[in-house]
Amino acid sequence: MNYTQLTGALLIALSGFAHGASSTNVKVKTVGLSHSGATTPTEVPAKLTLPAGEKLAAVVIVHGSAGPDSRGTFHSEYLVSNGFAVLELDMWAARGVTSFSQRPKSTLDTLPDVWGAWTYLSEHPMINKDKIAIMGFSWGGVNAMATAFGKKPKDNPPNLAQAKFAAHIAFYPVCDVWVLNGIAARAIDQSKPTGAPVQIHNGTRDDYDTNPEVCLSLKTAHPQLPLEVLMYEGASHGFDSATSQPIQFFDPVAKNGKGGRVTLAGQDKARAQSKEAVLVFLKKHLDGN
DSSP states (O other): OOHHHHHHHHOOOOOOOOTTOEEEEEEEEOOSBOSSSOOOOSEEEEEEEEOSSSSEEEEEEEOBTTBSOHHHHHHHHHHHHTTOEEEEEOTTGGGTOOSGGGSOSOGGGGHHHHHHHHHHHHTOTTEEEEEEEEEEETHHHHHHHHHHTTOOOBTOOGGGTTOOOSEEEEESOOGGGGSTTOGGGGTSOOSSOOSOOEEEEEETTOTTSSSTTHHHHHHHHOTTSOEEEEEETTOOBTTTSSOOSOEEEEETTHHHHTOEEEEEOOOHHHHHHHHHHHHHHHHHHHOOO
């Protein structure tokens, strides 16, 4: 299955937002530079959805390798219905990414997009800048984890020095790379997390990892990280997608960078459970409506 077929299989129409909510296509200016030296677009498209209210808590949604798809739609709908603003990025459109092989060299290369989104929301008159969370899937999940350790873009502006997200939600963030002295440690100082709470969602059949249960070990590996790990029995990578038909392909970044054949498939039970867990987590830490 090629990239276009995968994206099409995952995509679902945006509908059913809470009464009184408004959705607008916006441009988010990136901040800083990529860590690999790759060209960073000056801005990326995004969809901003605002429920009724003022000084709203907000969530930045960061997509996976397939780009914006049904996962973002699913989470956006219930977040907005529960009083959270949502800014969903499209990091691939500005880079002309149409296949897995065209992805940036490093997940850290999209930090300018992520922190650009934080900046955009922090300056928005309807948003409470102290209540901005990040949610990411796979590639985006890695970004959610990296920012929990305070990772910023290269040459980030001074106004970002003290900036941090209020909460981090990482769906299947390839837990192998986050073990003590793992691959992520080569580029990210993990000794001083920001202190914001982190919630990891992973399936027990996620074959991106050498062993999906490694996610649970991160609580011991990073005792300073306020971490909650939720494992979903029988669920694979992408379990919160709307596609129940398994999609299989080879990804060179799987299995701790050694590459491997992986499976993506939605699972209704895990999907529903993750929704409830996310809402409890955000309402606890962001005091949402």
